[in-house]
Amino acid sequence: MKKREPIGYVYLAPALISMAVLSFFPIAMTVYYAFTNFNLNHMEDYKFVGFKNFVDIITGPFKEVFAPTFAWTFTFALVTVLINFAVGLLLAVLLNNKFMKETNIYRSILIIPWAIPGTIASLAWQGLLNEEYGAINMLLKTFHINPLPWMTDPFWAKISIFIVNLWLSYPFMMNASLGALQSIPPELYEVAEIDGAGWFTKLFKITIPMIVPTALPILISSFAYAFNNFNVVYLVTGGGPARLDTQFAGHTDLLVSTTYKLTMQFYRYDLASAMSIIIFFIVGTISLINMKLTRAFEGGER
Amino acid sequence: MVGREYMTRQDAIVLWISRVIIWVAIILSLLPTWFIIVASVSKGGAFFQSSFFPKEITFENYIELFRKKSSPSQTLPDFVMWVKNSLIVCFGVAFLQIFMTAPAAYAFSRINFVGRKNGLKTLLILQMFPTFMAMPAIYGLLAKFNLLDNLFALILVLAGGSAFNIWLLKGNMDQIPYEIDEAAIIDGAGHFLIFRKIILPLTAPMLAVMFIWSFNGVFNEFLLSSLVLQSPENATVPIGLRNFINNQFSANWPMFSAASILASLPIVIIYMALQKQIQSGLAAGAVKG
Numbered sequence: 306m307k308k309r310e311p312i313g314y315v316y317l318a319p320a321l322i323s324m325a326v327l328s329f330f331p332i333a334m335t336v337y338y339a340f341t342n343f344n345l346n347h348m349e350d351y352k353f354v355g356f357k358n359f360v361d362i363i364t365g366p367f368k369e370v371f372a373p374t375f376a377w378t379f380t381f382a383l384v385t386v387l388i389n390f391a392v393g394l395l396l397a398v399l400l401n402n403k404f405m406k407e408t409n410i411y412r413s414i415l416i417i418p419w420a421i422p423g424t425i426a427s428l429a430w431q432g433l434l435n436e437e438y439g440a441i442n443m444l445l446k447t448f449h450i451n452p453l454p455w456m457t458d459p460f461w462a463k464i465s466i467f468i469v470n471l472w473l474s475y476p477f478m479m480n481a482s483l484g485a486l487q488s489i490p491p492e493l494y495e496v497a498e499i500d501g502a503g504w505f506t507k508l509f510k511i512t513i514p515m516i517v518p519t520a521l522p523i524l525i526s527s528f529a530y531a532f533n534n535f536n537v538v539y540l541v542t543g544g545g546p547a548r549l550d551t552q553f554a555g556h557t558d559l560l561v562s563t564t565y566k567l568t569m570q571f572y573r574y575d576l577a578s579a580m581s582i583i584i585f586f587i588v589g590t591i592s593l594i595n596m597k598l599t600r601a602f603e604g605g606e607r
Numbered sequence: 608m609v610g611r612e613y614m615t616r617q618d619a620i621v622l623w624i625s626r627v628i629i630w631v632a633i634i635l636s637l638l639p640t641w642f643i644i645v646a647s648v649s650k651g652g653a654f655f656q657s658s659f660f661p662k663e664i665t666f667e668n669y670i671e672l673f674r675k676k677s678s679p680s681q682t683l684p685d686f687v688m689w690v691k692n693s694l695i696v697c698f699g700v701a702f703l704q705i706f707m708t709a710p711a712a713y714a715f716s717r718i719n720f721v722g723r724k725n726g727l728k729t730l731l732i733l734q735m736f737p738t739f740m741a742m743p744a745i746y747g748l749l750a751k752f753n754l755l756d757n758l759f760a761l762i763l764v765l766a767g768g769s770a771f772n773i774w775l776l777k778g779n780m781d782q783i784p785y786e787i788d789e790a791a792i793i794d795g796a797g798h799f800l801i802f803r804k805i806i807l808p809l810t811a812p813m814l815a816v817m818f819i820w821s822f823n824g825v826f827n828e829f830l831l832s833s834l835v836l837q838s839p840e841n842a843t844v845p846i847g848l849r850n851f852i853n854n855q856f857s858a859n860w861p862m863f864s865a866a867s868i869l870a871s872l873p874i875v876i877i878y879m880a881l882q883k884q885i886q887s888g889l890a891a892g893a894v895k896g
Contacts, residue, residue: 312798313720320711320773323703327767329733331741331748338743396632399625404614411629413879418636420878424827424845425867428852429643432864438857440642447659472636504621533737535830540849561739565830574743581740592735 339578345571358579367576370553370563377463378559382531385470386524392471393478394520398512400479401486412483419476427540430469434541459556462542466557469541470534474527485519486512525595529588535561560584647864668865684859686866688840689847693826695758696765696843701821703766705814712776713802717788727777730770739830746834756837764831772817779813780806819877826874844870 339358343351362371396415400408418426433440434455442452455465493511502510538544544558544566553571554563560580567577614622648664672686714720715727745764746755754760783806791801807814829845836846848870852863 308719310718310720310798313714313718313723316710316714316718316798316802317726319707323707323767324730324733324770327764328736328738328741331744332736334744334748335740335742338747343747392632396629399629402622402625404618404622405625411633413882414633415629415636416879416882417640417875420875421640421871422823422827422845422874424829425848425871426639428845428848429864429867430639432852432856432860433639433642435856438860440639440646444638472639475636503617533739535739536827540829540845561830564739564742565834568743568746569834574747577743581742585736585740588737589735 335578335581337578338574339582341575343574343578344576345573348572351575354575358575359583362576362579362583367553370551371580373548374554374558374560374563377557378532381463381466381559382528382534385467385474385531386527388467389471389474389478389527390482390520390524392475393480394482394513394516396475396479397482397486398508401483415479416476418472419474419480423473424536424540426473427469427537430465430472431541434465434469456542457546459546462546462557465541466538470531470537473537478523478527481520481523482516485516488519489515522595522599525591525598529591529595532559532588532591533561533584534559535565538562539565643864643868646861647868649861668861669869671862672866672869684851684862684866685839685842685847686869689842689844690870692758692836692841693843696762696832697822697825699759699762700766700825701818703762704769704772704821705818707766708769708772708776708817709807709810709814710802711773712780713798713806715773715777716780717801717806718798727770727774731774734770742830742834745831749835755835756841757835758841761832761835764835765825765828769821772821776810776813776817779810783809816881819881823874823878 340353340355341347341351342354342357361367400411402408405411432438434442436442436452436454436456439455441455445452454461456462489512493515494507497507497511538557538559539562542555542557544555544562546557547555553566558566561584564577564580564584567573567580645659645661647668648666649661650663650665650667671683674683715723749755749757749760749764787805788801791805796804826844829849832843833846833849836842839847839850842850844866848863848866851859851866
């Protein structure tokens with residue numbers, strides 16, 4: 306190409322400076338805090354403590370908080386992505402029917418939950434799932450089903466989180482699947498039909514095997530996103546119901562909301578920082594796998 | 608799709624089963640919204656959702672949202688204030704982000720400087736550190752400099768340059784033929800003129816989508832906002848609504864419903880109108896040419 310032009314740095318400056326000040330510096334501070342005892346008891350006189358915080362979290366007194374929270378975060382991310390994808394894919398397959406003339410109308414209606422601001426929708430769900438007054442239990446009553454303890458029972462609180470997340474995210478999965486379906490050559494289905502394949506055979510022998518490789522990067526990044534999903538948990542159940550053995554995390558608290566509580570309620574900056582670093586390593590590994598898969602960094606040069 | 612255009616018996620059965628499943632999905636996904644609408648137009652303070660259709664429709668709850676509080680102890684929501692705060696933060700962040708992203712994308716697309724080839728990759732990798740990682744430090748620093756509970760501090764915290772946006776926009780700028788630049792250079796134009804008069808106007812649709820996207824993202828942001836903003840006067844819509852509904856659920860539910868509908872409607876409309884562009888923006892980010 307042409308000669309070097311240092312003017313390029315001037316164009317980059319606003320972005321670079323803001324990233325340095327607002328992302329990298331605080332992250333460096335976080336890494337530093339993770340190795341100190343910066344907490345409510347040591348606001349001014351904190352000092353270096355080495356790996357103590359990490360040891361406390363993984364094998365020490367905070368194991369009680371970390372291990373179950375980690376297990377639930379992992380389960381939550383995995384299950385929620387699979388459910389959302391299954392529902393999204395099913396709807397996409399059903400909508401992708403050449404005989405269905407009104408399919409565009411359905412698509413625009415089904416997309417509505419995606420367009421509603423997620424935080425507001427999550428808050429509304431908190432109300433809908435209210436055990437005494439909420440509309441969902443009212444609805445169950447009209448069908449003569451006993452009201453469910455959506456907020457007070459650990460199992461049903463987890464189910465609530467899955468329901469709300471499905472409602473919020475299936476439109477995205479549906480859209481992504483509809484896009485991916487277009488890449489399957491229609492000839493495959495024609496050949497299958499000549500061989501007498503039915504609807505289910507075509508779904509399991511052609512559609513799913515063809516769509517999963519295309520959808521994999523989306524699934525992995527959704528997994529990473531779900532891992533960090535603070536809003537749904539914090540706004541719907543608030544992490545509750547509370548656990549008896551610890552005050553730091555409730556039954557539905559994810560690692561991120563636990564970090565938030567450690568920072569905001571308990572001023573345990575040291576533990577919160579160490580926790581952030583652990584989460585980063587998990588999510589970072591997932592993202593790396595994803596980049597390898599999508600080969601995001603190949604090409605992209607002019 | 609090519610192939611047979613007539614329907615066999617089996618196709619007809621599949622079609623009708625599909626329709627029934629889709630109708631059920633539509634009902635299930637609209638039901639929560641319907642409950643909120645019913646609650647928002649129902650009468651009275653204490654609320655007990657007993658009917659599927661409102662017995663009597665009133666817009667009292669909507670009108671109340673715009674009424675001035677006469678005393679701070681009154682449980683009326685400060686809806687107008689929340690909207691004002693949200694608008695300040697959303698517009699502030701969206702403008703700042705465009706201001707930082709556009710020149711950086713231009714540099715990566717058009718200017719040859721040392722580090723250009725690997726710079727963007729490095730930025731993208733560094734971007735993998737999630738925002739919440741900075742949470743304890745941001746909170747600590749803002750507390751130290753007395754910047755907690757400050758809307759402008761929140762704008763700065765949220766507006767940090769986004770490598771992902773730079774990457775998206777650079778891809779968009781790469782598609783503008785370089786010959787246009789060359790013609791301008793022959794006419795004596797420098798980078799700033801090319802950037803302002805050629806590249807910016809041609810990428811305007813993408814910039815608009817990014818603006819809406821970041822607006823929507825900030826409107827939905829809860830974690831950092833609730834970390835920074837503390838007093839009720841500075842609450843944004845989600846924070847105000849959360850405190851309002853957590854205070855006294857049964858009594859506040861009808862007005863909460865009205866407020867959440869009013870707050871969602873503009874975003875829903877924008878989203879529906881720009882659905883195509885937002886999707887293609889997503890696709891441009893996901894698929895590399």
